[in-house]
Amino acid sequence: MxxxxxxxxxxxxxxxxxxxxxxxxxxxxxxxxxxxxxxxxxxxxxxxxxxxxxxxxxxxxxxxxxxxxxxTPRCGVPDRPDAVTEDGPRSFVMSGRRWSRHNLSYHFDNTGADLPANDARAAVQQAFDRWAAVSPLHFSESNGASDMQIGWYSGNHGDGWAFDGASNVLAHCFFPPPPDTFLAGDLHFDEDETWTVDTPPTGIDLASVALHEIGHGLGLDHSSDVSSVMYAYYGGMRRSLTADDIAGIQAIYGYPPYSAIATLSRAGDHADAYWVTPDGRIETNFWTAAEGWHQPFTIAPPGSAALGAIATLSRAADHADAYWVTPDGRIETNFWTHAEGWHQPFMIAPPGSAALGAIATLSRAADHADAYWITPDGRIETNFWTAAEGWHQPFSIAPPGSAAPGAIATLSRAGDHADAYWVAPDGRIETNFWTAAEGWHQPFSIAPPGSAAPGAIATLSRAADHADAYWIAPDGRVETNFWTAAEGWHQPFSIAPPGSAAPGAIATLSRAGDHADAYWIAPDGRVETNFWTAAEGWHQPFSIAPPGSAALGAIATLSRAADHADAYWIAPDGRIETNFWTHAEGWHQPFSIAPPGSAAERS
Missing domain, CATH: 1.10.101 (Muramoyl-pentapeptide Carboxypeptidase; domain 1)
Structure with a gap:
């Protein structure tokens, strides 16, 4: 006893x-x-x-x-009374402390005796990358003084939290300041454990324990969700954040400042790319078969757009629209016609309408255009334009609390049908649909809680009797579900394994009725894709741009002909890059269509 x-x-x-x-x-x-x-x-x-x-x-x-x-081996950070109530445990728990800035440094005092130094550093870096991908935080290794000191120690090592030998306390990490002590944020591993980076682990998995402990160093306490990274007890390899972990870190620091890029093809010999600049302008560049890529130019002035959301549509070959969210939450648009060029931006929803980070559009007929967005209280709102009446008044198609900020997608599989899709706060995938005969219906789920990480959903319709939704799971898998007129919605399944995708960006295209592509950004900045054909099903993911190519959070695609596919992304230095596929030659080499500093990238 x-x-x-x-x-x-x-x-x-x-x-x-x-x-x-x-x-x-x-x-x-x-x-x-x-x-x-x-x-x-x-x-x-x-x-x-x-x-x-x-x-x-x-x-x-x-x-x-x-x-x-x-x-069972566990973390050395003590449990807290405010994590437990008479009604049961809370999920994520905040320590009440946070860093006052988003750019943080770390330094290795040593890298332990069990692993080569490069392996130990890589495992910890991977853990930092996981937290950075779902928050506005940025981490860099320092050669000297830093915010977070990392090392391996045995027994009493001078911080008041002595280790106790193998197989009990694995590690501990101190909460952020205040108080601004020399230990704030420091991460200590127990040298007496056997540390490994093997898969499956042949000892204590370093990446999993580092991911947990860094959560403490950022201000999270233990969670009672047994599947979460922030659960106190070691359960083997757990290298990806769950919806509970993501909700916790975002409750402290907010959502990641994802960048934004959008594309359209209004004719087979034409392609456009659009993006938000660091000063809030909307810029575009266009390609024609006769002249290739032109020079970028502005279609909305500085201060027009908040970072993180832009959408486009072409309802006819001589018409193009761009839509964005302003810093004060308005929805604005500008349009191009072949006869008159670009016009002046104007508002289609008033200040406070939209939360930053997500807007989607569709055109189900040449005389009709829709815009969709997420409101600050989690409603899904829309406004529509008709050639006869112009823009109408915004209205809701899903109630408050329906959507987490950061991701909405749409599709129209027939002229009398429109769908909207979003990620719910608990990670469900939800949808609502409109038919000309019945109007909007009630929202419903097509994937259960915990399915999706906040920030990315994409859709496509490769035929009038078929609709696909794609998203990134909390563990970095790429998942999809599909609907057919004959069978309705099926069960979600994976098309890329855990760790494939960084949260925040996925794009799709269908260049023919028997073909579908999904594209995403990997945690190391590669651009990856997988494709489906009616004859062979889904293939294996592969890269179309090397590590370091893309900043997290923005990718767009288009197909201007059945034998052609383009992918576009924002590079870490703000360039706009693209790569393209042709049936005759396959994928080419990535190249730039706008210079460094053009686009706002993730900070």
């Missing part, structure tokens, strides 16, 4: 003088048992809290499952 008491005291369930030095810490149970050798009501209260915190049945008994967890 004393061993149980000592364990619970060590991890914050009883008063602890050592933990009392941590600003803001208090024990889960306010007083110790009168006799630590007896299981009394006070001990039962602590056990109940432990069970609630860690996703166990809260019965107050130390049964086989509780005992097994007590003997």
């Amino acid at each position: 004393r061993k149980l008491f000592n364990y619970l005291k060590h991890f914050g369930y009883f008063p602890n003088e050592g933990l009392a030095e941590i600003e803001g810490w208090r024990p889960v149970v306010d007083a110790e048992p009168d006799d630590v050798e007896r299981f009394d009501e006070t001990m039962e209260k602590a056990v109940l809290a432990f069970q609630r915190q860690n996703g166990l049945k809260p019965d107050g008994f130390v049964g086989p499952k509780t005992l097994a967890l007590l003997n």
Whole structure:
């Protein structure tokens, strides 16, 4: 019984003088048992809290499952009372501390004895990259003084949190300032463990533990979601963030400032690319078969657009539209006609209409155009234009709380039909559809909670009786679901394995009725694709641009003919790059169509 008491005291369930030095810490149970050798009501209260915190049945008994967890390796950061309520555990929990800036540095004091230094550094870098991909944070390794110091240590190593040998506490990481102590953000691994980067792990998986501990260093506490990275106990290899982890980090720092690029082809011999510049202009460049790519130019002045959302459509060969979200949440548009060129930007939804980061468009007929966006309270709103009446008034097609910021997609598989798709706050994929006969219906799910990471969804319709939706899962898989008129929606499935895609960007195209392509940006900045043919199904993903090519968060595609496909992205230095495929020659080499600094990239 004393061993149980000592364990619970060590991890914050009883008063602890050592933990009392941590600003803001208090024990889960306010007083110790009168006799630590007896299981009394006070001990039962602590056990109940432990069970609630860690996703166990809260019965107050130390049964086989509780005992097994007590003997499982875990993080050394103590548990907190505000993570457990009488109604049960909370999911992600914020420590109450955060970094006051988004650009953070880290430095390795040492890299441990088990692994080559480059392997250890790469595993930790991978963990930093995972958090950076879903937040506005940026991490860089420093050769000297830094925000976060990283090292491997044994036993008492001078920080007041001594390690205890192999197979109990694996590591710990200190929360961000304040207080602005020299330990804030520092990450310490237990040298007595056997660390590995093998797959499957042949010891303790370094990348998984680093991912968890860095979460603490950014301000997250332990989660009671047993599948989350921030769950206190080690469960083997867990190298990708879950919806719970992503929701937690974004609750502290907000959403990643994804960049934006959009494309259209209004005729087989013409292609346009559009983007948002660092000063909020809308710029475009266009290609013609006769002259190739031209020079970029502006179609909306500085300050017009917030970073993160632009959409385009062509409802006829002599017409092109661009749409964007302004810094004050208006929806604005500008249009081009062959006879008059570009006009002046104007508003189709008032200030406060849209949350930053997502807009989509469609044209289901030459005399009709729709724009769709996510509001600050999570509604899906739309406005539409008809040649006879012009723009109407915005209205909602999904209620408050429906959508997480950052991703909406649309398609029209027939002139009398329109679909909108989005990612819900809990990671479901939802849709609503309009028919000319019945109008808008009620939203419904096509993929369950936890399916999608915030920030990216794409759609295509390769035939009037077929619709596809594509998204990036929290673990970096690329997933899809499809609808057929004969069978309705099917079950989601993967077309690229875990770790394939960074959150925030996916694009699709169908260059023929028997062909579909999906494109995404890998965590290392490669541009990847996979394709489906009616004859062979889905193939294996492959790269069309090397590591470091693309900034996270923006990719666009178009097919101007059945034997041609283009992909466009923003490079880390703000260039606009593209690569193209032809049936005769396959994929070519990437090249630039706008110089460095042209587009706002992820900071």
